[in-house]
Amino acid sequence: MRETARAALPSVASVITSLVVCFLAVAVLRGGLEVALDAFLAMTWGAFGDFPRFFDGGTSAAVLRPLGESATKAAILTLTGLSVAVAFRVGLFNIGAQGQLIVGALAAAVVGAGVELPTALHVALCLLAAAAGGALYALGPALLKRYRGVHEVISTIMLNWVALSLVENWLVTGPLRATTTGDNSIAGTAQIHASAELPRLLGDVSRLNAGILLAIAAAVALWLWLTRFVGGFQWRAVGANPEAARASGVNVGRAFISAMLVSGALAGLAGAVLILGTEQRYPATIGAPYGFDGIAMALIGNGHPLGVLASALLFGGLRAGGTRMQLFGVHKSFPELIQGLALLLVAARLMWMKVSDRLLKPKGGP
């Protein structure tokens, strides 16, 4: 129990510190603690449900709509965060989640628009295509690492740009561009069939869709794999000490490759959730750097699947709520600042370790 607390403390303390610092910054720049408090409350209601309005006689939508927005963002952040985290656990730094997400998103959009199937089957096929696309896109760096010793940071980071240029500068604007009907010119690929859309959990009240369930399931599954299964044990051994793992008979190269495939598949799934849940087509550009946010989620979550989930739920929520801060003269990208500061503080892990050693020192006993 103390070990868990010790491991989680740096992340929790970093997030809290970051929130406090950003709160004070708003107070200073916007002229007073009250404004800052109002802005932060607005962000909170926007993130986790507008309870004041609900209890003031509002409809349930006041709570459900913000929650839906938060969950949608959190689902994508969770999946990209898990993608980076799983690579971390075998000692690899997958910076390529963004590229794998783009490939997965495109695969989902193409299968979603190009195939006709019953709902459940269609969604499943789209998810499978996205996972396969992301995994394949991560396979190259994995093989290069295994057989040629190419550092995965270099190969994955470069493949991000390859994916971006290939998909957004050519495929989406060229061969895969939606055909225009009449005067309507649509940017991006053709709209996916309704059968490929992720089911909405609360009807039309909120955009809350099954993506968050998928993300939670993925986090739990990965957690169980790493802690309960022999294969996950071997991955962790490779990540913690590859030489000892090899001497113990673990096939280190195979662990690298399989973990990178899972990492790519998770990023691909994030792309699918974006397309099937929100965009309904591959838009002209995805814009948001969800793949890079995944690195932040993995680090703030300390590489632990459930930590990643918690971190994604929080920051997904803050981002959804951040738009409401504009009313108080704070830019809507402010939550990204909170996230960035938290990340910076987490990186100062040694400092937190000292703090936790002091806080968690057993009392009374020697």
Next chain:
Amino acid sequence: MRQCAAVTVTIALRHIKKRFGSQVALDDVSLELGRGERVALVGENGAGKSSLMNVLYGLYGADAGEVAIDGKKVRLRTPADALAHGIGMVHQHFTLVGPLTVAENVVLGREPTKAGLLDLPRAKAEVAATCARFGFVLDVNARVDTLSVGSQQKVEIVKALHRGVSTLILDEPTAVLTPQEADELFAVTRRLSDEGLTVVLISHKLREVLSFATRIAVLRRGKKVAEVTPEESTQASLAALMVGEREAPAAPPASTPGDVVVALAHGACGKLKDVSLEVRAGEVLGIAGVDGNGQRELAAVLTGLSRLDGGTLHLLGSPQPSLTPRAARRLGVAHIPEDRLHHAVVTDFTVAENVALGRQHQAPFAKGPRIDFEGRLSRTTSLLEAHDVRPRAPSLRLGALSGGNQQKLVVARELDANPKLLVAVQPTRGLDLAAVDAVRSRLLDFRAQGGAVVLVSLDLEEVLALSDRVVVLYEGRVTGEFTRGEFDERLIGERMLGVRDA
């Protein structure tokens, strides 16, 4: 630099106390060091020798007590403080930067500059001058990672002397050295101490302590139990002070070798040039040799960590053209590697997880694809008990165990797999006497039960004490083979150095 003051300058550690969590490392220890003295600290692992010196070197803050230099109380909160007071330390694990040259390493941290830039020519000249003044033969332009371990240690010492230390602490300096390098080290430090340098030696090797020190302090469980001179001591009396009376390990009974377990013919791999040897069930084959003559490669070949470049290997009668670590384990090859932290354990894993490592997919550690937590816990608990690994805490992080207990755990784990062959490289390096005895008797028990052992050790005494046969390696070739009963230490020593028959 060093003052050649006529007065006796002293460092006094007074009533030092230090605890780590529930462990009392130092319990009211006082020690005085006089100028030019050679003081040895002896004691078992965990007796507090290193802790005491780490307090003096500013690495640990003491919980209580004080340090006085020349009668004046000083605060040593960092190694920089200690260095400023003329106290230097050479650790067992070196703190050198491999890709940098000797000169660059020595000046690191206080580089001579010219117009804000590193003045490398001056650095080289200064370091060369220091080497010359203290009688060290070192190429200041050589990259440190190309040097032998003995030379790297010299660089560490030169680094301390270059900073003008008047007290030098050596933490188990000979653990990594060949006998020749150790002799050279002691010759040099003895001369330096004659010139006024105070030397503190931490060592497990009582023979070198007796021949080197002018005064010996004995620590036991965090307390100083005795301070003696070498004249009034013997190895036996020191050992008794360290641990109480203990029986010497009995010489192993004659072996009755069985089937051939290992047959290597003309094996070549890196520094291993052409080695043929056989090991049978129920015997210990000792590999003697100076460090770096192919022993490491031999162990790697037998355990599947490296492939043969030439020659053939048979294990248990079947040829192994492409042995992997996994296949070797399946065949029944166990390995106690030289570098425990890198090759045997994962310090961030728990004790139980480390016990499972290597057999993670077998009972009792797994049920199908899942980890069998109960089976793992009960097996770990019984192993900790049977091999006296302390503390008995299966869920503790392995890194929290002392080095000796980590090693005992590795031995316990490897023998628990019921292997046919055990490749043990330096299995007792850095252990205290009790742990050395424990590990050695485990090896002999294994042999008595019909196991084959390949024992690689740089400690010739150990090789001769345990082996039924000894093969001497020199420059990757066998230069001698001896059977128990005809062991000739002088002759083996000559073969280790490549001295050939006329």
